[in-house]
Amino acid sequence: MAAQRKTVTLLEVNSTIRNMKLPAKGVLVSRAAEITQELQQGVPKPFKAVISVHFGDGHAMGMKPITFIRQVMAACFYPELLDSEQLPDDVRSRAKIQLQKCDGGSIGSYCDSSGLLHVRQSVSRYIERRDGGVPCDPGDIYITGGAQRALQLVLKMLVHSEGHSKTGVLVPVPSYIRFNNAVEEQGGVMLPYHLSEEQSWELEIEELQRALRTARGQKCSPRVLYVINPGNPTGQVQSRKSIEEVIRFAAEEKLFLMADEVYQDNVFGDDCEFLSYKKVLFEMGPEYFHSVELTSFNSISKGFAGECGFRCGYLEFVNLDPQVRRYAQQVNSVECCPPTPGQIILDTLMNPPLPGEPSYPSFTAERQASLDTLAHNARLAERTLNSVPGISYVPVQAAMYCFPRIHMPSRAVQRAQAQGLAPDLFYCLRLLEETGVAAGPGSDLGQREGTHHIRFCILIPTEKLQVVLSSLKSFHLKFTQEFS
Amino acid sequence: MAAQRKTVTLLEVNSTIRNMKLPAKGVLVSRAAEITQELQQGVPKPFKAVISVHFGDGHAMGMKPITFIRQVMAACFYPELLDSEQLPDDVRSRAKIQLQKCDGGSIGSYCDSSGLLHVRQSVSRYIERRDGGVPCDPGDIYITGGAQRALQLVLKMLVHSEGHSKTGVLVPVPSYIRFNNAVEEQGGVMLPYHLSEEQSWELEIEELQRALRTARGQKCSPRVLYVINPGNPTGQVQSRKSIEEVIRFAAEEKLFLMADEVYQDNVFGDDCEFLSYKKVLFEMGPEYFHSVELTSFNSISKGFAGECGFRCGYLEFVNLDPQVRRYAQQVNSVECCPPTPGQIILDTLMNPPLPGEPSYPSFTAERQASLDTLAHNARLAERTLNSVPGISYVPVQAAMYCFPRIHMPSRAVQRAQAQGLAPDLFYCLRLLEETGVAAGPGSDLGQREGTHHIRFCILIPTEKLQVVLSSLKSFHLKFTQEFS
Numbered sequence: 001m002a003a004q005r006k007t008v009t010l011l012e013v014n015s016t017i018r019n020m021k022l023p024a025k026g027v028l029v030s031r032a033a034e035i036t037q038e039l040q041q042g043v044p045k046p047f048k049a050v051i052s053v054h055f056g057d058g059h060a061m062g063m064k065p066i067t068f069i070r071q072v073m074a075a076c077f078y079p080e081l082l083d084s085e086q087l088p089d090d091v092r093s094r095a096k097i098q099l100q101k102c103d104g105g106s107i108g109s110y111c112d113s114s115g116l117l118h119v120r121q122s123v124s125r126y127i128e129r130r131d132g133g134v135p136c137d138p139g140d141i142y143i144t145g146g147a148q149r150a151l152q153l154v155l156k157m158l159v160h161s162e163g164h165s166k167t168g169v170l171v172p173v174p175s176y177i178r179f180n181n182a183v184e185e186q187g188g189v190m191l192p193y194h195l196s197e198e199q200s201w202e203l204e205i206e207e208l209q210r211a212l213r214t215a216r217g218q219k220c221s222p223r224v225l226y227v228i229n230p231g232n233p234t235g236q237v238q239s240r241k242s243i244e245e246v247i248r249f250a251a252e253e254k255l256f257l258m259a260d261e262v263y264q265d266n267v268f269g270d271d272c273e274f275l276s277y278k279k280v281l282f283e284m285g286p287e288y289f290h291s292v293e294l295t296s297f298n299s300i301s302k303g304f305a306g307e308c309g310f311r312c313g314y315l316e317f318v319n320l321d322p323q324v325r326r327y328a329q330q331v332n333s334v335e336c337c338p339p340t341p342g343q344i345i346l347d348t349l350m351n352p353p354l355p356g357e358p359s360y361p362s363f364t365a366e367r368q369a370s371l372d373t374l375a376h377n378a379r380l381a382e383r384t385l386n387s388v389p390g391i392s393y394v395p396v397q398a399a400m401y402c403f404p405r406i407h408m409p410s411r412a413v414q415r416a417q418a419q420g421l422a423p424d425l426f427y428c429l430r431l432l433e434e435t436g437v438a439a440g441p442g443s444d445l446g447q448r449e450g451t452h453h454i455r456f457c458i459l460i461p462t463e464k465l466q467v468v469l470s471s472l473k474s475f476h477l478k479f480t481q482e483f484s
Numbered sequence: 485m486a487a488q489r490k491t492v493t494l495l496e497v498n499s500t501i502r503n504m505k506l507p508a509k510g511v512l513v514s515r516a517a518e519i520t521q522e523l524q525q526g527v528p529k530p531f532k533a534v535i536s537v538h539f540g541d542g543h544a545m546g547m548k549p550i551t552f553i554r555q556v557m558a559a560c561f562y563p564e565l566l567d568s569e570q571l572p573d574d575v576r577s578r579a580k581i582q583l584q585k586c587d588g589g590s591i592g593s594y595c596d597s598s599g600l601l602h603v604r605q606s607v608s609r610y611i612e613r614r615d616g617g618v619p620c621d622p623g624d625i626y627i628t629g630g631a632q633r634a635l636q637l638v639l640k641m642l643v644h645s646e647g648h649s650k651t652g653v654l655v656p657v658p659s660y661i662r663f664n665n666a667v668e669e670q671g672g673v674m675l676p677y678h679l680s681e682e683q684s685w686e687l688e689i690e691e692l693q694r695a696l697r698t699a700r701g702q703k704c705s706p707r708v709l710y711v712i713n714p715g716n717p718t719g720q721v722q723s724r725k726s727i728e729e730v731i732r733f734a735a736e737e738k739l740f741l742m743a744d745e746v747y748q749d750n751v752f753g754d755d756c757e758f759l760s761y762k763k764v765l766f767e768m769g770p771e772y773f774h775s776v777e778l779t780s781f782n783s784i785s786k787g788f789a790g791e792c793g794f795r796c797g798y799l800e801f802v803n804l805d806p807q808v809r810r811y812a813q814q815v816n817s818v819e820c821c822p823p824t825p826g827q828i829i830l831d832t833l834m835n836p837p838l839p840g841e842p843s844y845p846s847f848t849a850e851r852q853a854s855l856d857t858l859a860h861n862a863r864l865a866e867r868t869l870n871s872v873p874g875i876s877y878v879p880v881q882a883a884m885y886c887f888p889r890i891h892m893p894s895r896a897v898q899r900a901q902a903q904g905l906a907p908d909l910f911y912c913l914r915l916l917e918e919t920g921v922a923a924g925p926g927s928d929l930g931q932r933e934g935t936h937h938i939r940f941c942i943l944i945p946t947e948k949l950q951v952v953l954s955s956l957k958s959f960h961l962k963f964t965q966e967f968s
Contacts, residue, residue: 006805007707007738007777013811014644014670022814052587057594060587067562074562078554086568103544108791110541145629145795148820156669160498181818185640186498223491254491293491307592309824311629311795321490327497330506334665336632339823340793 016161016187023177023444024425025054031429032438047436053456053468054428054440056232056400058306061460063370066305068363069348072098076107076344088358094351098344107340113333115143115314119343122350123314130264131279140317142328143346145338147262147299147313152182154258154295154315156331157324158224161187168215168222170208173446174403174453176232176260180446189220194448197405200394201234203227205245212253225255230263230274233403233445233455235378235396237272243280250292257294262313265303266459268375269397278318294318300346302400304370306459312342370459374400377458377465384469390480400459403442406452406476412483424452430479435471500645500671507661507928508909509538515913516922531920537940537952538912538924540716540884542790545944547854550789552847553832556582560591560828572842578835582828591824597817599627599798603827606834607798614748615763624801626812627830629822631746631783631797636666638742638779638799640815641808642708645671652699652706654692657930658887658937660716660744664930673704678932681889684878685718687711689729696737709739714747714758717887717929717939719862719880721756727764734776741778746797749787750943752859753881762802778802784830786884788854790943796826854943858884861942861949868953874964884943887926890936890960896967908936914963919955 010018032050039045052060059065068091075081075095082092101118103109114120120143124136144150159167169183173192183190193211195201208225215222227246229238238246250257259277267274278296282289299313317325352367353359378395381402385393393404408416408423416426422443431454432438442453458465494502516534523529536544543549552575559565559579566576585602587593598604604627608620628634643651653667657676667674677695679685692709699706711730713722722730734741743761751758762780766773783797801809836851837843862879865886869877877888892900892907900910906927915938916922926937942949 006803006808007740008642008808009805010807012644012707013641013808015646017641017811017815020814020818022817055594057587059590060593062588065590065592070562074558074565077561078551078558081558081570084570086565086570102793103541104546106543106549106793108549108789108793109544110539110785110792145823146820148818152818157497157501158492160496162499178818178820185815185818223496256491301594305592308594309586309590309592309821311820311823319490321493323494324490324492324497327501330504331501331669333506334504334632334636334662334669336630336662336795337793339629339795339826341825342823 016185020181020184024422025428025440025444028054028425028428028432028438028440032432035432035436045436046434047471050432050436050438051464051468052438053460054438056302056457056459057308058400058457058459059308061457061464063306063373063459063461064366065307066363066366068353068359069305069307069345072348073341073344090353090357090359094348098347102340107344111337111340111343113335113337114329115141115338116340116343116347119143119347122347126350127278127316131276131282134279134282136316140320141314142317142332143312143314143338143343144332145313145335145342146301146311147260147297148178148182150297150313150315151179151258151260152185153328153331155182155186155188157327158256159183159186159188166220167224168218168220169224169226170211170222170255171226172203172228173448174233174442175226175446176228177444179226179260189215189218191215191218191220191222192446195231195234195236197394197448197451201231201236203238203242203246205249208246208249222253223256224258225250226258226260227277228260229277230267230398232260232263232399233401234394235399235401235403237267237269237274237398240275240280243275243277244284247277247281247284247288247292251288257292259294259296261296262299262302263399264298266371266374266400267398268371268378269395272397274398278316281318291319293320295320300342300349303349304367305345305349306370307342307345310342310345311339312346314346373462374459377460377462380462380465381458381469384473388473388476390476400457401455402458403453403455406454408452409480409483412479415483424454427452427479428454431472431475435475437468437471439472500669504665504668508906509912509924509928512538512909512912512916512922512924516916519916519920529920530918531955534916534920534922535948535952536922537944538922540786540941540943541792542884542941542943543792545941545948547790547857547943547945548850549791550847550850552837552843553789553791553829556832557825557828574837574841574843578832582831586824591828595821595824595827597819597821598813599625599822600824600827600831603627603831606831610834611762611800615760615766618763618766620800624804625798626801626816627796627798627822627827628816629797629819629826630785630795631744631781632662632666633819633822634781634797634799635663635742635744637812637815639666639670639672641811642740643667643670643672650704651708652702652704653708653710654695654706654739655710656687656712657932658717658926659710659930660712661928663710663744673699673702675699675702675706676930679715679718679720681878681932681935685715685720687722687726687730689733692730692733706737707740708742709734710742710744711761712744713761714751714882716744716747716883717885718878719883719885719887721751721753721758721882724759724764727759727761728768731761731765731768731772731776735772741776743778743780745780746783746786747883748782750855750858750884751882752855752862753879756881758882762800765802775803777804779804784826784833787833788851789829789833790854791826791829794826794829795823796830798830857946858943861944861946864946864949865942865953868957872957872960874960884941885939886942887937887939890938892936893964893967896963899967908938911936911963912938915956915959919959921952921955923956
């Protein structure tokens, strides 16, 4: 019986799952882990440690958490601390309020599947302040276990995988890879539109039109338009004009807009300002504001806190059909509820200490330090990358990544192909072996055919970024020499 | 333009989502919230507070968290406490180790999508101890944001919704409602098998055979058998013989076994013992142990800690085809990673304080108090329920619910039907209005046609359970009189 055929073999796996494209950087991540082990075992290497910048996780790279947030959490977990002199007064009063809002006074209890009511209310007031008073109803806010789950929730509702009515989803190239995976998981059809690297990664409306025309031949029904602003991995910030164009396009073509705005607090470019899709929509007048269907996403993993491990994000629905909302509720409720700790962090972020409160100075200083590091690092990256022949780089204005273009010698491309690797993955693997820097290949995120990019995170301590940049520079020169 | 048809109307919602059956108790939950508000506004009622026992959430009802766990968490969140005299030595050393295992020394960093490696290792050692040495590979453990997510992960992989190859899933009646929702969400076909109330809710193999025969007419391909042991809502504990029969049935019929074992630590019946499906499978010999495909589920929301709000569960795969495992990894990775706080709680539960450590006495006492309350409450419920004419009750041996059968006068059934309500929902709504007790209707969980049940949680402070039981008793007598 031992040699018998399994009940569930590859053929029995759900075909939409089988058709998902896995990020190739998996190889890189595994190899980075192996190298770390080898270093621990004393294997000699030309570097002392692996620096993993292929993902956006500041804490993992040594960025410090915001003290106020962590103090509030400690007191919520262990309420004995509510009476401890070790914590500032405002921390203790905040924690008390949080616990009063939890059923039974414990953050270990379940909450509503859409999140704790007071947190949804805080989010809605925050959005109103952000958007200069545009109204926001807490009933339109759903808190989820990370923004990725919020994206999945919307896709689950809207994406059909059946026959000719397969849902087409317009996605940027390059894009946030996990969004694409979530579309594939639902069996949707990806309709890629390219951002223009030549125009500082701008979103050009003609390209959206082209992508939509192409869709017509693909036996799918285009229904969703996904935009990322500020851009990941491209770091551009959309202007009001650009957002207006996108909204008009969505209105004309009857597309449901999904606006991924998780980097809204990470804008540092000169003369740049984050404008939410909702605010622009509102200011376009009732004709648009009462009709265009929009969902916006945000997360505690980004911004200045970078609390990735707690998995908390939220979405806001604008103009969702009330009958459809019922199903959102339904899909959401299958998952019980989002985790409480992240929700309390979210609430604390939406209600930072006020001037005069004991924690105001340290909170403000720590927040500024995080944002300053990011802005400083972006300038540092720009100076270095622009000095390397064979790397072209569009300076970023926001988010937390650099996405330089790597001009690879054709012999290097051939070598990569001979090994069955995407050229930029080949490049990243060599970079890792020789310098310990783990950057991600552009081929995972999407790029114009024949171009090659790498992505790395710059929300890391500056001294680490200096190592990343100098390693990349010397590696690139050596690599180019080797293959030219 | 304002009156224009929406882009996404009901018709555009994914049909598998549209076809999902929502728990009817939604009405009850909303009404309970309204009543709480009315009480706050001073509206006179025959009770002082709503007691929500329709779900299994001890903390919400006033059960206390385990101090040791919460202390470790507080120090992980706010590492300044690592040097505080306010926390015992063993708490501080545990927290230090936890932080060392997190990237960058912060629990705010991401981890692998399958969970923190050291937690997976702790789980595997725990399972080996539990099963008397049956080997467990940490590579077979996936940690998820709650056991529900683990169930969804497996269903996502295995359930097809396409044409004749729709996946049939054998589910018990009554069952855990969110599992059924998750099957519906994937477009699978539910194949109900009834547990025998007459035989103390036993799982009878003839009934599985009958359910499978019925499936043959339903144009689906039965591939999954879902079992809940200890039972929810029924509270029975399967004997070795019963588990062996189920395993043999799964082997013969080539079914993938999903064993929901989240109540494994909540067994209190005399002469009852929890045996895991994996242990029994192992002891049936290599012929079975190397062939039957099994996944087992567990959660930190149950047991004696009851930390529902942190969303952490795990699964273990046994005999999963390695090629299929790759897809499990893939589906899992779309969701980033499970939340860190719950993982650290899980790790702490798997490695409780040892004799001689400062926290050993309090941890042991608190755990015992929680389990004793449960056992005591079960006996209390049995005594009361068996004294009420018109209620028949199979005493529970495990888990945290009572599921008594309510004999409803036919006039009450007619009244309910006239209002378009399931009779037991009608009963629960009346119980809520008159006593403030919110119990759940059996019709949501499934029951034999013509029978009516209610479910309520007994892992709550005893004084609250006394109110629940006496309210239920007097209400039932009054209700029966009114409609007879």
